Amino acid sequence: MDNLVERFLSYVKIDTQSDPYSNSTPSTKKQWDLAHKLVTELKEIGMQDVTIDDKAYIMATLPANTTEDIPTIGFVSHFDTTPDFSGTNVNPRIIENYNGEDIVLNKEKNIHLSPDDFEDLNLYKGQTLIVTDGTTLLGADDKAGIAEIMTAMEYLIQNPQIKHGKIRVGFTPDEEIGRGAHHFDVEKFGADWAYTMDGSQIGELEYENFNAASAVVTAKGKSVHPGYAKDKMVNAIGLLQDFMSGLPRQEVPERTSGREGFFHIHKIKGSIEDASLEMIIRDHDRERFESRKQHVAHLVEEINKQNPGYLSVKIEDQYFNMKEKVTPVMHIVEIAKAAMKSLGITPIIKPIRGGTDGSQLSYMGLPCPNIFAGGHNFHGKYEYVPVESMEKAVATIVKICELTAERSSLS
Numbered sequence: 001m002d003n004l005v006e007r008f009l010s011y012v013k014i015d016t017q018s019d020p021y022s023n024s025t026p027s028t029k030k031q032w033d034l035a036h037k038l039v040t041e042l043k044e045i046g047m048q049d050v051t052i053d054d055k056a057y058i059m060a061t062l063p064a065n066t067t068e069d070i071p072t073i074g075f076v077s078h079f080d081t082t083p084d085f086s087g088t089n090v091n092p093r094i095i096e097n098y099n100g101e102d103i104v105l106n107k108e109k110n111i112h113l114s115p116d117d118f119e120d121l122n123l124y125k126g127q128t129l130i131v132t133d134g135t136t137l138l139g140a141d142d143k144a145g146i147a148e149i150m151t152a153m154e155y156l157i158q159n160p161q162i163k164h165g166k167i168r169v170g171f172t173p174d175e176e177i178g179r180g181a182h183h184f185d186v187e188k189f190g191a192d193w194a195y196t197m198d199g200s201q202i203g204e205l206e207y208e209n210f211n212a213a214s215a216v217v218t219a220k221g222k223s224v225h226p227g228y229a230k231d232k233m234v235n236a237i238g239l240l241q242d243f244m245s246g247l248p249r250q251e252v253p254e255r256t257s258g259r260e261g262f263f264h265i266h267k268i269k270g271s272i273e274d275a276s277l278e279m280i281i282r283d284h285d286r287e288r289f290e291s292r293k294q295h296v297a298h299l300v301e302e303i304n305k306q307n308p309g310y311l312s313v314k315i316e317d318q319y320f321n322m323k324e325k326v327t328p329v330m331h332i333v334e335i336a337k338a339a340m341k342s343l344g345i346t347p348i349i350k351p352i353r354g355g356t357d358g359s360q361l362s363y364m365g366l367p368c369p370n371i372f373a374g375g376h377n378f379h380g381k382y383e384y385v386p387v388e389s390m391e392k393a394v395a396t397i398v399k400i401c402e403l404t405a406e407r408s409s410l411s
């Protein structure tokens, strides 16, 4: 594992910020810079069948080193960083034997990383932290995941006494703009299941995410002089007001947590003649998700009874809870759990209040839970990663390969 930190530092120094306003894949040309480096490195460590397609999706194989019949498993990470914060000239710093106090990220700009603001730091007293210089993000999301997969593969190649089946590796662009899975060729990848190494705190293991839909409600109105409007005016804004008052006021993001779903209106604009609102609908439970969508459609219908045709709604599904696809193959979660426990890591299993590339991949035929990569405070200047967590992630990958082989030879 000697190369892990060095590897990670070399990746974060390459700017790979993605861009939601670009229609090309990858969304930014600079993502190729790291992609090409990763291809070279995969070949150098001895991976086989290393490919990169015209959209910068990278795949590679570690062939089985036993003739036993073992399922092919995969590990997936993304090499882009969020458009929300600068990833240019990342200047990482290593804090050895962290003393539990404030870390001065940038003296000039007076930027501190403090356990008063980020209590998770207390978990890592005495460990080695990699932090930013306070002007950029770090890029542990998800270059930590890439460094971990690369290092685990190198370790397996150098330690052939550890028996494993065929392992596939996938590195993708544009995850941060929601497109990481879009051009992922699941058939070419050819794995029975995979894990994204894209979680945060050590121990995280996720296989539940939201079911997600978006809705746009559009209202037409009829403008009449307000002094003479009785029984004549139809106010588009008022129709939206009626619609909104039919939504449960407690079921909004700011008042829900855990497995509680919500309706979230995030944009509204309008005049008497035209008004519209945009909202998202979220729920982990598929039945409740469907009834939330029905509720929205029903409200529109009811309001239209008084003013037929003045209100319309367009509801579109965005992604679904991967749990539906993972539950039938629960051993893929059990193996990851067992791997962590055998390494002294307590698995932290909780539902994601969002989606992952793994949720899309799961519905594309590749069941794909998410495992910690170790970093904290993603998407900003306070991002940091403990080296010990990254080392444990490498060990978890190795152990999963090992357990998958053992489990198959037992059955």
Ligand SMILES: [Zn+2]
Pocket (backbone or CB within 6 Å): 078, 141, 142, 175, 198
């Ligand atoms: Zn990520």
